[in-house]
Amino acid sequence: MSQSGVADDSTAVATSDGARQRCKIAELEEKLQALESGQAVKQRDTNYYVSKGRAIRRIVTLYDAIEDLVAENDRRYDNDELDEDVTIDQQHLQSGFIALNIALPWFQSRASDLEYDDYLQMLKKLRQGTDSAWEDDTSKLKSLVADWVNRELKANPPIDPDNKTCRGFINDACGRLLCPTELDWSNPIVRAGIRDRAEGYVVTEMSWPAFMYEKYMADPDNLEEGLFKSSVLVQAFKAIFTSPSSAKEVANEGDGADIIANNRHVNKQLFASKKVKTHVAQIIKMHKVTPHSIAYISCQLRFALSSVTSWRTIDGDFDYVPFWNTIVDFFECPPGRTVQQKVERLLAWWIRKVFGTSHRAELSDVARAKMSVNALARQRAQADDAAFDSD
Numbered sequence: 001m002s003q004s005g006v007a008d009d010s011t012a013v014a015t016s017d018g019a020r021q022r023c024k025i026a027e028l029e030e031k032l033q034a035l036e037s038g039q040a041v042k043q044r045d046t047n048y049y050v051s052k053g054r055a056i057r058r059i060v061t062l063y064d065a066i067e068d069l070v071a072e073n074d075r076r077y078d079n080d081e082l083d084e085d086v087t088i089d090q091q092h093l094q095s096g097f098i099a100l101n102i103a104l105p106w107f108q109s110r111a112s113d114l115e116y117d118d119y120l121q122m123l124k125k126l127r128q129g130t131d132s133a134w135e136d137d138t139s140k141l142k143s144l145v146a147d148w149v150n151r152e153l154k155a156n157p158p159i160d161p162d163n164k165t166c167r168g169f170i171n172d173a174c175g176r177l178l179c180p181t182e183l184d185w186s187n188p189i190v191r192a193g194i195r196d197r198a199e200g201y202v203v204t205e206m207s208w209p210a211f212m213y214e215k216y217m218a219d220p221d222n223l224e225e226g227l228f229k230s231s232v233l234v235q236a237f238k239a240i241f242t243s244p245s246s247a248k249e250v251a252n253e254g255d256g257a258d259i260i261a262n263n264r265h266v267n268k269q270l271f272a273s274k275k276v277k278t279h280v281a282q283i284i285k286m287h288k289v290t291p292h293s294i295a296y297i298s299c300q301l302r303f304a305l306s307s308v309t310s311w312r313t314i315d316g317d318f319d320y321v322p323f324w325n326t327i328v329d330f331f332e333c334p335p336g337r338t339v340q341q342k343v344e345r346l347l348a349w350w351i352r353k354v355f356g357t358s359h360r361a362e363l364s365d366v367a368r369a370k371m372s373v374n375a376l377a378r379q380r381a382q383a384d385d386a387a388f389d390s391d
Helices: 017-053 066-078 088-103 107-113 116-153 172-178 188-196 231-241 259-270 291-305 320-332 337-355 365-370 372-390
Strands: none
Touching: 017 116, 066 088, 066 116, 088 107, 088 320, 107 116, 116 172, 116 231, 116 291, 172 188, 172 291, 231 291, 231 337, 291 320, 320 337, 365 372
């Protein structure tokens, strides 16, 4: 009390030590909970970005940085006039940006909303996922490709699944698959010339390797026939995007010949008693084969067949960057309508090979609306509305 008899608000009210301690503990617990909640959100975002980043090399771009893809799109957006001097490299970057937005449809809006430091952190985590997926796929194909080549080509001596130094052109089986299609690997002069990198036998990305062709042979008068249809290429694709076990079921190279077999495999998975593990294509919501994914697998397969032990852009005289771009351009830049139709048929062949004949994911809303189940639902609703209006 003050001298005037009125309570002084500045005077502390006496409380017990236990009560004060309980209040402090509660306050600290509240702060700790808030801190842990913030850390949980941050960790959740980190895991999300790393997980989503695993799709980038596989279906977006092999070597280009995300920042470069964004910068090229921004350059085009800021340039109001039609840019007639676009370079091939810029076209490739824009193609990558379009693929990025398909693979990560949330990327643009998230990038716009984040603070700069958070944006950089997101890119860092995406790159982390990108690199880990690349390493995982490389490691997986290292042993699988050895087994496939040993079985199909009867490699002698057999390829060691754990050792890459015995692969490449020093190995007859690997050399046959890596050999440019315009050269005949069975000719000892050709084999010696390639191994010595002699003039006329230098292997670069300007030659299609034999492993890209059906039955590993090309028609010099029709080089498009059979390209991208080799069994080992399809095996590698399925091993990465579906599962290593599905890669064992690659057979019947002709168009449409595998439809029944693929449906049988799908039904077997649906009715299997044990739970089927979610595969890469499901995780990244990939419902069809794309040019970028074929280019990625082609590069991975060539590396698996080579004697190089660690990834590098250039292997001898072979440059992976233009090789990847050439494959993408084959599909995305056909010179005319007739070639475009061939490309579409080839991609349809790939989709059947990898995913079977299901087109469910590609159905448009209009197509779904016309189907009898939805049509009946509309008719019943319309009948009910008509009866209500008549009352």
